[in-house]
Amino acid sequence: MVAWTDFERETIKSIFGKLDYDDVGLAALCRCLVVYPWTQRYFGNFGNLYNADAIRANPMVAAHGKVVLNGLDKAVKNMDDIKGTYSELSVLHSEKLRVDPDNFRLLADCLTIVVAARMGADFTAEVQAAFQKFLAVVVSSLCRQYH
Amino acid sequence: MLTQQEKELIAQIWEKMIPVAPEIGSESLLRMMTTFPGTKTYFSHLDISPGSPQMLSHGKKIILAIAECSKDISSMMDTLAPLQTLHAYKLKIDPCNFKLLSHCLIVTLAAHMGDAFDPIVHAAMDKFLSAFAAVLAEKYR
Numbered sequence: 060m061v062a063w064t065d066f067e068r069e070t071i072k073s074i075f076g077k078l079d080y081d082d083v084g085l086a087a088l089c090r091c092l093v094v095y096p097w098t099q100r101y102f103g104n105f106g107n108l109y110n111a112d113a114i115r116a117n118p119m120v121a122a123h124g125k126v127v128l129n130g131l132d133k134a135v136k137n138m139d140d141i142k143g144t145y146s147e148l149s150v151l152h153s154e155k156l157r158v159d160p161d162n163f164r165l166l167a168d169c170l171t172i173v174v175a176a177r178m179g180a181d182f183t184a185e186v187q188a189a190f191q192k193f194l195a196v197v198v199s200s201l202c203r204q205y206h
Numbered sequence: 207m208l209t210q211q212e213k214e215l216i217a218q219i220w221e222k223m224i225p226v227a228p229e230i231g232s233e234s235l236l237r238m239m240t241t242f243p244g245t246k247t248y249f250s251h252l253d254i255s256p257g258s259p260q261m262l263s264h265g266k267k268i269i270l271a272i273a274e275c276s277k278d279i280s281s282m283m284d285t286l287a288p289l290q291t292l293h294a295y296k297l298k299i300d301p302c303n304f305k306l307l308s309h310c311l312i313v314t315l316a317a318h319m320g321d322a323f324d325p326i327v328h329a330a331m332d333k334f335l336s337a338f339a340a341v342l343a344e345k346y347r
Contacts (some may be wrong), residue, residue, distance in 0.1 A: 093325035094332055111325050166224040168309060172328060182234075182317050184240040184256070187310075191241045 061196050063138055070189040074174060075135045081135050084124025084175070087170040089114050101158055119185045127166070142200045149204035160202045167194040208292060208337070213279050219331070220276040223269055231265020232257065237310040239282035245303055247312070259308055272311075275338060282341050294345035301346065304339035 085137065091098050093111045102108060105119040114120055137144040152158045171191060175182045180191075209214070223230050236256050240247045252260045275285050293299055312331055316323040 090325045090328060094329040096235050115325075172312060172316045172323070175313045176320050179320060181319050182239045182313070187237055187313060188241040 060139065061141070063177065066156050066185070067189040068191060070137060070141070070186050071193050074131065074186075074190060078128070078174070078177075081121070081125050081130035083125075083170070084128035085115070085174045086123045086124070087166065088120055088124040088127060090169040090173060091166045092120065092163075094169065098162055098165060098197055100190055101156065101162070134193070134200075138193075141155075141196050142203060143180075145200040146204060147199070152201055153205040160198070160205060163198040163201050167191075167198055170194065172174065208330065208333055212333065214235060215330050216279070216334045217223065220269075220273040224273050225313075227269035227273070228262035230311075231267070231269040231309060231339070232261040234268075234307065234311045234314045235265050237313055239309050241310065242306045245305070245306060248297075248299055248303070250283040251304075268307075272338065276334065277315045279337075282338065283344075286301055286338075286341050287328070290342060291347040293342055301339065301343040304342060305336075308332075308335035308339055 091112070092102070092108060092114050099108050102119075102123075105117060105123075107113040108120075109115060133144050134141045150161075152160075169195065171187070174190065175187070176187070233303075238248070239254060242275075246254065252258075252264065254261060268277075271289060276283050278285070312335070313327065315331065316328070
C-alpha cells in the first residue's frame with residue numbers, strides 16, 4: 060500500500076483532470092516510438108512507422124495512445140490500490156503481449172516530458188516528483204505479474 | 207549515432223542555454239534531487255536549498271561543460287578528459303546517476319521550450335546526453 064501525501068493526490072488528480080487523453084496519449088506514444096525506436100517491435104501490425112511524421116499521423120498510434128491514457132486513468136481513480144487495479148493488465152502484458160518491462164519506464168518518461176512541455180513552469184520540481192512517483196507505482200504494478 | 211543535422215540542432219540549443227546556465231543547471235539539479243532523493247547523498251558539502259548560490263554555481267558548471275562539448279561533439283573524448291578523471295578518481299559518482307540528471311535536464315528543456323521540444327529534438331538530445339554520460343564514465347574502470 061503506497062503512502063500518498065495530500066499534495067501528491069491533489070497534484071495527480073489535477074494534472075490528469077486537465078489532460079486531453081487523446082492528444083497526450085498520441086504525443087507520448089509517438090515520442091516513445093521516435094526517441095526509443097526499438098519500442099516499435101511491439102507494433103509490427105501498425106503499418107507505417109518509418110519516420111516521426113508517419114508515426115504522428117498513424118491512426119493506430121493515436122488509438123493506442125488513447126487506450127494507454129485511459130488505462131492510466133484507472134490508476135488515477137484507484138490510487139490506493141493500483142496493484143490490484145492492474146493485476147489483469149500485468150498478466151496481459153507479460154503473458155500475451157510479452158512486453159519487456161523496461162518499456163513501461165520509457166513510455167512513462169516520455170509522458171513526463173509531454174506533460175512538462177504542456178505545463179511549463181507549473182511543472183515544478185515537486186510536481187515532477189509527485190508525477191514520477193505515481194508513474195513509478197504504475198510501472199511497478201504492471202511488472203508484478205511477470206514471472 | 208548522431209546525424210550532422212542532430213549535431214547542429216544540439217549545438218544551437220546549448221548555445222542558447224549559456225546565458226541562463228545557472229538557472230537551467232540549478233533547476234535540473236533541483237528536479238533530480240526532488241524526484242530521486244538518493245542523488246542528494248553526493249551533495250552533503252553544498253547548500254542544496256532551491257536557488258542557493260551554490261546550486262546556481264554548480265548548475266552553471268554543469269551546463270557550461272555540456273555546452274562546450276556540444277560545440278564539437280566528435281571531440282567529446284578530448285574535451286571531457288579532465289572531467290573523466292575527476293569523476294572516476296575523485297568524485298566516484300555511481301554512473302547510474304548520470305541517467306537521472308540527463309532525464310531532469312531533458313525535463314527542464316521541455317518545460318522551457320514547450321512544443322519546440324518535439325520528438326526529433328528530444329531524440330537528438332537524449333542521444334547526445336547518453337553519449338556524454340558514457341564518455342564521462344569511461345575512466346571508471
